[in-house]
Amino acid sequence: MRIVVAPDSFKGSLSAIGVALAMERGIRLVFPEARVHAVPIADGGEGTVAALVGATGGTLRQTRVTGPLREPVLAQWGVLGDGATAVIEMAAASGLPLLAPDRRDPRLTTTFGTGELIRAALDCGLRKIIIGIGGSATNDAGAGMLRALGASFADAAGSELPDGGAALARLERIDLDGLDPRLDETEIIAASDVDNPLCGPRGASAAFAPQKGASAATVAVLDAALCRYADVARRATGRDVAGLPGAGAAGGLGAGLLFFTPAQLRPGVEIVLDAVGFPEIVSDADFVITGEGRTDFQTAFGKAPVGVARVARRFAVPVFCVSGGLGEGADDVLSLGIDATMSICDRPMPLDECLRTAASLIESATARLCRIIRASRRGGRMP
Incomplete structure (x- = not known):
């Protein structure tokens, strides 16, 4: 199995590199033998x-x-x-x-x-x-x-x-x-x-x-x-x-x-994805996990996760978005190539706690997502 992780930074807590590493750790908990290709990205903002x-x-x-x-x-x-x-x-x-x-x-x-x-x-x-x-x-x-x-x-x-x-x-x-x-x-x-x-x-x-x-x-x-x-x-x-x-x-x-x-x-995000050669990286992936600090109506305007999804969609590769939070309009991205979204917060918590523990929350959320993907693959509903 080959998995690409291509997150933006989680502003106020983790750089894109830090997010990608946390996602990779979460993947390893469920798919220990997977080949993981980490591609930290940005869309014109921080990173x-x-x-x-x-x-x-x-x-x-x-x-x-x-x-x-x-x-x-x-x-x-x-x-x-x-x-x-x-x-x-x-x-x-x-x-x-x-x-x-x-x-x-x-x-x-x-x-x-x-x-x-x-x-x-x-x-x-x-x-x-x-x-x-x-x-x-x-x-x-x-x-x-x-x-x-x-x-x-x-x-x-x-x-x-x-x-x-x-x-x-x-x-x-x-x-x-x-x-x-x-x-x-x-x-x-x-x-x-x-x-x-x-x-x-x-x-x-x-x-x-x-x-x-x-x-x-x-x-x-x-x-x-x-x-x-x-x-x-x-x-x-x-x-x-x-x-x-x-x-x-x-x-x-x-x-x-x-x-x-x-x-x-x-x-x-197009400039960054071109620079890192993302089309070649994603073309034969089983799925992609992207993410950002907050997914809401602004994401659909052209932020990093949507840019990732547009490229992945050309190769019919499923894309999942793991975010620090889901706000108003988050579902707008579902018509733009992102197959599902997930918040890292698994329980009500103060914002400062979420920021402080972002790495472990991202790892846990990614593992939860991978367990769902594993179950879907067993049922024959994913490639």
Whole structure:
């Protein structure tokens, strides 16, 4: 029997590598003789740098940058094995895990540090940059990133706007005269984990700002501010990108890249799966176990488990998703190639306990799943 485990990280508890190892231990409890191929993956958020650098034999680097609330952070990024391509996670500079829950406020947080990472890659002479744009703490449509690269965002009086998504409601003029000219000669690939537009009911604010600390009233304020941003950016660039899939990724960072750089948006999980050669890995597997910290309606937008399932489905390989929790809309993934979902929580427990014991819970849940699969195979209902 050949089993592929291809999980994303369980944010706040385990890296993708840690999850994959726990899943393998669970498999061994039921199928001790199985050949297990572990493929830790990512979808543009946390773990993207590690996955791509590891798959290509690249190198890791660190740069001190500005965090989401202007506090310095040491952000890790990488250079792929070709020596010519940088890979950056915006989450390393502007991500939600950098802030305690009581300090999260998308009205104020900035992507300035992400721009500093891009500048660091340019300063190293790299002219191809992959930017993972998942896991943000921000809702500023990349305005902070662009400021770090030389752009200016002003109100009607000509004063520079402060940080954050809420201030964009007062945006009147975008000055691109100082924007780093090296961007025009750089291939930029934005690795997104969602396909949401910038504004509206499925936009950046409505879909993602609540998990960043926004109330319902704040969501409305932020959405109106992003609509204003889109209007002014369209006038400044002649581009109309706000409705494109992925424009709403990372609090609108996707739109900022599309408006003001030569960026192309691609599903992050596709970039990672291509880099690790996943189609070849999965083609002759008996089944695949994937997973993530929480499976809900957002997963169906294009997150890692769905990306894994789309590839596996081409080879008629069953896919099972073991997750830290199942939220509203989790069943949406069942029409996208995932055959069944399972939560690691086998009893009611506080969140902090679940995070602390995630490895053992993942191992146990994977073993439970494998026992069900074993029983199904005995009954002749699985290949």
